[in-house]
Amino acid sequence: MMLIEETAVAAEVLPVAALRSHLRLGSGFAGPDDAAETAALQGFLRAAIAVIEARTGKVLLKRRFLMRLDDWRDRMGQSLPLAPVHSVERIAIEDAEGQETELPADSWRLVPDSQRPAILPTGVVLPHVPRRGSVAIRFLAGFGDSWDQVPADLAQAVIMLAARHYEDRHDAHARQALPFGVSALIEKWRAVRTLAGRGAREGR
Template sequence: MMLIETTLPAAALPLERFKAHLRLGTGFSDDGAEDALLEAFLRASMAAIEERTAKVLLARSFTWGVNGWRDGAREPLPVAPVSRIAELRVFDRNGTVCVCDPATYRLERDGTYPRLAAVRTCLPTIPQGGGAEVDFDAGFGAEWDSVPADLGQAVFLLAAHYHEHRHEASTGEGHMPFGVAALTERWRRLRVTAGGVA
């Protein structure tokens, strides 16, 4: 399985809000000198929160590739919330691609476990040695204000943690600070082994 981000968020990151969160002073001659660094911390913390929760904060497009279906009728998508499935393609071991008829599949919307589902009995067959690719759009919305408040606060807290420890080679044991973990816990996917929900 491989998930590739094919577009960047359309909205700018909330840099000024993050500066206010850090309580950085204004009116100095070097205002804006650290903007690139602060934006990098925001991007890194957003990526970490998205990885932890399997939620896409700002809307963008993805391509998801698989070598086979877990269930021939309904396949869980790797992130949420998904707003649209743009295209489903299957290809054989020689790379010959077949674009599937949109009438044969649909999106089952769910805030945690969205699924690619067959309209009738099963999803298009993946040839032996081949695979499938699904192009889809995901995210809470195009603007930062559409991100749930607790996840937005978690991004700021983690970015502030990165900012605070920017001169250290290591920040410790590599786990999330407590406040970030507490804010993201309810958004995390339940992981069940032995082929169950992942």
């Protein structure tokens, strides 16, 4: 499986003000130092969001992703590795020559789930994937477009982790461990990971 993030979180959506408040940093000076600090805080927030999303499998802010598989994991239904999924925009099967065929929207359906959303066939099974072919699934995932739509415990975990990154910015080793308070906040959101897209043809 290959998962590609096709869109990034916009800078203006990041909770820089909340992080400033948590760190008790001043603001309001529209000079180069303030701009540099804002950029640094945005970087720490992006890093914290990436860690929390990787640990939980939950997308905090809405983005578009592309998942490529060498085959369906199960033709009765294909799970998606991230949640929550708002929509599946396109599914296409590519053959060994690179010829792509888009699946009709009425041939499959998205089953939303807080842990493991899935694509199910409207018929008996999902379409056959040719030998040396692949499947491309483009989908939109995330709790919302703005920070206030992120669940409170996950949002707080991001702020706490970004603050730790800021405080330990000169000590790379200190940033490797996840603080206990952050781990406790995200624990209920963690999902047991399964393979999202290796099919039955192990020897292809």
